[in-house]
Amino acid sequence: MKIEFSLNGNPVSTDVEPRTTLADCIRDDLGQTGTHLACEHGVCGACTVLVNDEAVRSCLMLAVQVQGERVVTVEGLSGDELTPLQTAFRKHHGLQCGFCTPGFITTAHALLSHEPYADEERIREVLSGNLCRCSGYVPIIEAVLEARSSYQGPGSK
Structure with a gap:
């Protein structure tokens, strides 16, 4: 499936399998490796990203669920300087x-x-x-x- 959403303020478009998690899409398809995967069960919080300004576990969310939404990873929280x-x-x-x-x-x-x-x-x-x-x-x-x-x-x- 083709999905389009905003990632760290930039429009992105990518093809994903319907069962691809948001974490895997962000890391593997879009190269934003600051989002970490650990438990892959939503327990540890290492994969937390912001979707429309709300903290979510990206290992539990399917990539297709962010169609048209705003996603921010840790990379997107700052520019050239630390927040x-x-x-x-x-x-x-x-x-x-x-x-x-x-x-x-x-x-x-x-x-x-x-x-x-x-x-x-x-x-x-x-x-x-x-x-x-x-x-x-x-x-x-x-x-x-x-x-x-x-x-x-x-x-x-």
Whole structure:
């Protein structure tokens, strides 16, 4: 099937089998390898991307489901420079091995975009669906708490 959607702000068109996951399409067909695959059961969060500004597990979503939609991967969150969220992850050493980082960053970005004043409890609740095998949770939470201020401002909720 031919599908067309926006990937990181650019229109894309590709042919996929109806059973192809969004994760496989993004990585294998479109070369955006920042989206990682780990459990492939929607449990770990490594494959989290944004679809119409909502965090979704791309290993559970079929590519055909994003026809006409907006998809953003971790590569699409920044241009040539790190975002304040990515900078906070680096500052607080929230990266460790880095395998889970794209999922944490896209999930945290979605949360802070919708809830820029989220408290630590809410951040922990939302990020609890993402797994870090290196046990880097404390620096990850610290990074997200610090990055909140970059999402707050005029027009924030």
